[in-house]
Amino acid sequence: MDIFINSISAISPVDSFNQENLLLQTPEMVDGWYKCIEPDYREIIDPRKLRRMSKAVKMGVTTGLKALNDADIANPDAIIMGTGIGCILDTEKFLQQLIDNDESLLNPTAFIQSTHNTVAGQIALLIGCNSYNFTFTQKTHSFESALLESKMLMNDGEANTVLVGGIDETTNNTVALMQRAACAQSDKDAGYVPGEGSSFFSLSNEKGTNNIAKLIDVSVKYGIDTTKDLERALQEFLVKNGLEFNDIDLLLSGNNNSESKWYNAVNDCLSLEKLVISYKDYCGEYDTASSFAMWLGTKLIHEQDAQKVLIYNTDEGYSHSFILLTKC
Amino acid sequence: MTDKIYISGIGIISAIGDNIDESLHSFANYKTGIGSTKYLETIHKNKFVTGEVKHSNTELFEMLAIPEKMQKKYTRTSLIGTIAANQAVKSAGLAQGDIKDAALVSATTVGGMDKTEKVFSNKEQASIDFILTHRCGDSTDRMADYIGLSGYRSTLSTACSSGTNAIIHGVRLIRNGLADIVIAGGADSLSKFTLNGFNSLMIFDNDFCKPFDKNRKGLNLGEGAGFVVLESEQSIKKRNKTPLCLVSGYANANDAYHQTASSPEGVGATLSMQNALKKALLKPDEIDYINVHGTGTENNDLSEGVAIKNIFKDNIPPFSSIKSFTGHTLGAAAGIEAVFSVLSVKNGIIYPNINFKDPIDELDMVPETKYTSDNKLKHVLSNSFGFGGNNSTIIFSAV
Numbered sequence: 001m002d003i004f005i006n007s008i009s010a011i012s013p014v015d016s017f018n019q020e021n022l023l024l025q026t027p028e029m030v031d032g033w034y035k036c037i038e039p040d041y042r043e044i045i046d047p048r049k050l051r052r053m054s055k056a057v058k059m060g061v062t063t064g065l066k067a068l069n070d071a072d073i074a075n076p077d078a079i080i081m082g083t084g085i086g087c088i089l090d091t092e093k094f095l096q097q098l099i100d101n102d103e104s105l106l107n108p109t110a111f112i113q114s115t116h117n118t119v120a121g122q123i124a125l126l127i128g129c130n131s132y133n134f135t136f137t138q139k140t141h142s143f144e145s146a147l148l149e150s151k152m153l154m155n156d157g158e159a160n161t162v163l164v165g166g167i168d169e170t171t172n173n174t175v176a177l178m179q180r181a182a183c184a185q186s187d188k189d190a191g192y193v194p195g196e197g198s199s200f201f202s203l204s205n206e207k208g209t210n211n212i213a214k215l216i217d218v219s220v221k222y223g224i225d226t227t228k229d230l231e232r233a234l235q236e237f238l239v240k241n242g243l244e245f246n247d248i249d250l251l252l253s254g255n256n257n258s259e260s261k262w263y264n265a266v267n268d269c270l271s272l273e274k275l276v277i278s279y280k281d282y283c284g285e286y287d288t289a290s291s292f293a294m295w296l297g298t299k300l301i302h303e304q305d306a307q308k309v310l311i312y313n314t315d316e317g318y319s320h321s322f323i324l325l326t327k328c
Numbered sequence: 329m330t331d332k333i334y335i336s337g338i339g340i341i342s343a344i345g346d347n348i349d350e351s352l353h354s355f356a357n358y359k360t361g362i363g364s365t366k367y368l369e370t371i372h373k374n375k376f377v378t379g380e381v382k383h384s385n386t387e388l389f390e391m392l393a394i395p396e397k398m399q400k401k402y403t404r405t406s407l408i409g410t411i412a413a414n415q416a417v418k419s420a421g422l423a424q425g426d427i428k429d430a431a432l433v434s435a436t437t438v439g440g441m442d443k444t445e446k447v448f449s450n451k452e453q454a455s456i457d458f459i460l461t462h463r464c465g466d467s468t469d470r471m472a473d474y475i476g477l478s479g480y481r482s483t484l485s486t487a488c489s490s491g492t493n494a495i496i497h498g499v500r501l502i503r504n505g506l507a508d509i510v511i512a513g514g515a516d517s518l519s520k521f522t523l524n525g526f527n528s529l530m531i532f533d534n535d536f537c538k539p540f541d542k543n544r545k546g547l548n549l550g551e552g553a554g555f556v557v558l559e560s561e562q563s564i565k566k567r568n569k570t571p572l573c574l575v576s577g578y579a580n581a582n583d584a585y586h587q588t589a590s591s592p593e594g595v596g597a598t599l600s601m602q603n604a605l606k607k608a609l610l611k612p613d614e615i616d617y618i619n620v621h622g623t624g625t626e627n628n629d630l631s632e633g634v635a636i637k638n639i640f641k642d643n644i645p646p647f648s649s650i651k652s653f654t655g656h657t658l659g660a661a662a663g664i665e666a667v668f669s670v671l672s673v674k675n676g677i678i679y680p681n682i683n684f685k686d687p688i689d690e691l692d693m694v695p696e697t698k699y700t701s702d703n704k705l706k707h708v709l710s711n712s713f714g715f716g717g718n719n720s721t722i723i724f725s726a727v
Contacts, residue, residue, distance in 0.1 A: 079582075085463055086485065091521075092448075098524050099449045103371045111525035112588055112715070115437065116464065116485035121716025124582040130599055133582040133718055134493055137439075138482040139465035145482040145497075152500040177447070181459040223428070223478025287463070318469075 001155055004211035004328065006204050007070035009063040010295040011036050012197040014282045017063070022299050024282055027195075033175050034195035034284035045126075052109060053122070056087045056169040059198035060119030061126060068127070068163055071202030071210065077159035078132035079120045080150050082142030082166045084287020086116035088174055119167055132159065140315040142166065143291040147218040147323065154205050165200035166291025192256035195284015199291035201298070207328075212302040216324040217241050224320055227265035234269055234312075237322050243308065245269050250306045252293040254313030256280045262314045270310070279311075289313070290323060297325045332561045333499050334571035335724070337420025338667045339412040339513075342552030342654045343379030346391070347415060352671070355679050356699050360653050362536055362548050368518045376532055378518060379550025379655025381408055392474065400457040403440035404551070406470040409515030412553035412663070413471045416511055420557035421569065424476060431507040432472050432481040433498045434555075435490030435514030437659035439464035442519045467515060479507065484659075487714030488621070489580070490514055491554070491662025492722050496578045498558045508563040513555030513663030522658065523549055529588065537624030537656075539649035540633065540695045542686040547623040550655020554664035573673040576707065576725035577608025583717035589627050594635030596719035597711065601639045604721035610707060612640045615723070617678055617703070619669045619710040620695070622649025623656050632711065633691040648681035648696040662712035666722065669710045673724045676703035 010016040013027035013034035027034040036059060041050055044062045053061070060081075068076065094110040112118075117135040124133050132153065136145035143166030150162040175194045182191075203215060217240070221233045238244060248270050255263035255278045267276060283292040290313045297309040311323040340347065343361025344354035354361065362379045365372075383391070388407040389399055392414070402410075413434075417427055443458035460466065465483045472481050480501065484493040491514035498512035516522075526532060526549060533545035564571055581603065583596030590597065605612060621632055636644060650668060657664055671677050681695035706726045713719045 084465070094525065095445065095448045095521060098445075098520060103520065103524050106524055106528040108525065108528035111521075111528055114525075115487050115715050117487055117714070117716040117718060118587070120486075121582070121587060121718065124584045124717055125587065128584050130582050130584050130596060132580050133486070133716070134484065134497075134580065135486050135716075136482055137464040137485045138468065139463050141482070142465070148506075149497055149500065152504045152506075155504055156500060177456075177459045181456045220480055220482075222472070222481065 001205055002207065003151060003154060003215045004204050004207065005201050005213045005215055005298050006210045007067045007202040008295050008298050009066040009070065010197060010199040010292060011038060011059045011063055012283045012292050013037065013195050016295065022303055026281060029193060031172050033170065034193055036196055054087055054089045054113050056089060056167055057113060057119055057122055060165065060167045061122050063198045063200040064123045064163055064165055067200035067202045073161050073202055075127060075129050076131065076161045076163040078153055078162045079123055079129060080146045080162060080164045081120040081135045082146035082288050083116055083135065083137055084139050084142045084168050086137060087114050087118050089169055089171055090114040092171060092173055140287050140313060141220045141319055141321050143288040144218050144220050144321045150203055151218065160205050162203040163200060164203055165198065166288030167198040168196055168286045168288045170194055170196045170286060191258040192285040195286050197283050197286065197292050199295040211328045213298045214326045214328050216326055218323045219321065221320045227261055230262060230265050230320060231269055233320065234266060234322065241324055246271055248308050248310045249274055250300060250309045251276045252279045252297050252309060252311045254280060254289065256285045262317050266312045290321060294323060301325060301327050331503050333502055333575045334559045334564050335556045335573050335575060335670050336559045336564060336569050336571045337416045337557030338572065338670055339415025339419060340554045340664060340667045341381055341408050341411045342657060342664055343381060343550050344653050354653060358680060358682055360682060362655050370520050370523055372523060376534060377536060377548055379548060380518060381551055401461065402470055403461045403467060404442045404517035405436055405439060405515050406467040408517060408551065408553040409434060409467050410471045410474045412513065412515065413511055413555045414475055416555040416557050417475050426509055427476050429479050430477055430509040430511060431479045431501050432468060432477050433494040433510060433512040434468040434471060435484040435494040435659045435663060436464045436467055436516050437485055437487055437490060438516055438519050438522055439467055441521045442517055445520050486718040487716055488658050488661055489712040489714040489718040489720040490659040491666065492712045492720035493580060495556065495666060495722060496580060499575055499578065502558060502560045508560045510558040511555055512558055513553065513666065514660040515553035516551060516657055516659040518549060518551040531625055533624060536683050537652050538683040539622035539624040539651055539681055540629050540688060540693065541684045542688050544624045544626065544629060546625050548655040550657040552654060552657045552660050552664055554660060554667040556666050556670060571727055572670050574725045574727055575722065577604040577610065577723035578721065579603030579607060580720045583719055585717060588715050590631035590713060592631060594631045594638060596717055597632055597635035597713060598638040600719040600721040601635060604723050608723045613643055615645050615707050615709045616705040617645055617672055617708045618647035619665050619708065620647050620649045621711045621713045623651055628713065630688060630690060633688060633693050644693060646678055646696045648679050650679050652682045665710050669708045669724050672705050672708045673726050675701055676705050677701045678703055
């Protein structure tokens with residue numbers, strides 16, 4: 001079954017939300033990480049409701065509603081989300097409150113909004129959507145799981161339209177803790193710039209004039225021990241979809257400036273003339289960064305000449321993911 | 329549903345036992361696992377009863393024979409999840425090769441929160457290892473590594489409905505030819521975070537919870553893990569295995585009413601039961617037993633009861649909640665209840681809804697309060713509902 005992307009929407013460290021034409025610029029680093037450029041939410045969300053929403057919820061709801069609106073879908077057959085760390089701002093807020101007040105007199109708002117499924121639940125609530133509603137949280141492959149579930153749901157004949165998204169917010173505290181963990185593991189600076197973002201897509205199984213790209217396949221692999229295994233896994237993935245290495249004309253690589261044999265191996269598989277974009281240069285490193293890559297890939301297919309786009313990401317070799325997009 | 333998806337193994341640990349036999353013994357003897365809080369460090373120890381797994385982390389490490397140098401990678405959620413997933417794998421009689429290529433789908437709401445709390449309260453001195461165990465998916469990775477699984481894995485976090493959604497994702501992986509065997513379920517440990525969170529919502533019964541009782545006051549928190557092994561027909565045949573039961577229907581719907589409360593009309597719950605029945609090609613009167621979500625909160629039990637009436641009208645099958653035994657185990661609840669529902673189908677067990685006295689006025693529904701086995705239960709329906717309006721239903725059927 002063919003799955004089409006009918007609309008995209010992203011809030012990211014580059015000015016992706018209001019951008020008519022793609023203009024990629026290196027984001028400004030604040031406090032050592034890439035913060036999202038946030039739009040004026042009041043234009044999209046009722047200001048009374050905005051007041052209680054955390055950043056993740058605001059970003060998620062805004063991009064989710066825009067993607068639905070741009071695809072002219074009032075009520076999708078499913079809302080499927082991926083988030084690696086969840087609503088970390090409210091999680092930290094409630095934790096801090098708990099510690100400061102010694103487990104007494106706590107305000108429940110942060111707790112209520114700290115659950116991983118808050119964003120998907122809020123979108124359903126705002127548009128009155130009683131349909132299928134899933135939230136995945138598998139570290140760096142949370143968004144890939146959401147994409148896979150969307151694809152399978154459509155294959156199973158349970159949905160014609162799906163709103164799918166990836167979202168992670170970050171905080172100074174989380175950045176500091178993650179950097180500390182990375183340093184302790186490798187005795188050096190993490191080497192990457194942390195980031196955040198929210199990217200949503202309207203998917204449909206119907207061919208039409210509003211299709212802007214095609215989602216061909218998504219795959220997550222574990223248990224890959226060598227770069228040879230990785231090459232084989234990539235080849236299998238492409239062959240399964242009727243392609244060879246040479247057919248890919250754009251690689252969106254999750255390389256985050258750390259020396260990685262995995263990213264080099266994928267670069268080497270695809271021929272050198274092919275364009276490679278290290279997408280984390282624009283969104284920073286975060287668990288669902290591949291959803292930003294899918295936003296970028298879709299945009300490059302729709303507005304520019306990209307034909308067959310491969311998105312590759314790895315969690316330092318522990319797991320590997322491929323997403324394949326093509327022109328319609 | 330045309331493709332047959334079987335369940336070939338089950339594993340469990342909760343407040344009422346470390347395995348299937350201990351759990352069934354507790355049910356048969358009306359022995360709740362809820363009691364005073366021993367292991368969770370909290371100032372509310374003497375205020376609330378909880379359903380703790382009756383072991384310290386040290387004992388859990390011993391049960392799994394995890395060497396000391398590896399222990400820093402495990403949180404309590406990972407530990408109890410690994411125990412249940414490992415049991416499920418053994419119960420299905422999976423060979424090392426089967427496990428390697430299998431997929432694992434887990435569910436959790438707190439992930440490594442028990443350790444995050446320690447890092448957070450002592451930011452400078454705390455061990456950094458636990459920074460890396462915070463994310464929910466980390467517990468799933470630990471389970472996979474321990475049981476020797478190197479296939480696809482994922483984690484669902486849709487509050488208290490997570491476990492059913494994990495099983496649904498697992499079923500789809502098989503239906504879509506991406507796996508032959510999937511280990512699916514959920515694991516959640518108690519944490520100060522959830523205890524204080526639910527307390528701030530004033531949703532606890534300080535005494536033992538009373539699901540579906542007129543005078544119910546709230547829930548008791550619990551912890552535990554429950555996993556099932558899902559298997560394709562082809563794999564069952566190849567392994568020459570007698571399955572425990574079938575997954576015949578499932579559905580997920582959103583209540584779209586309130587972030588934490590269920591709608592008075594039970595919109596989402598009605599939809600999820602209705603769609604699961606449709607998927608199973610069953611009529612309501614074919615359901616022999618319902619394992620209700622039944623948390624014991626004012627809101628859930630009323631809303632769920634209304635939804636059950638919407639579907640079953642005047643012909644409500646026997647039903648009961650096991651939460652007065654295990655406590656509400658959040659992300660693990662549906663995994664645990666899937667295991668007990670499978671045993672209902674397999675051994676005809678109906679679990680007692682203890683602490684029930686009088687029916688809720690608006691509903692006049694009386695749950696089963698006696699433990700009975702050898703009932704003829706061909707189709708068992710299990711509900712799980714959560715924050716964010718997430719409602720899920722799954723139906724298990726005799727082979």
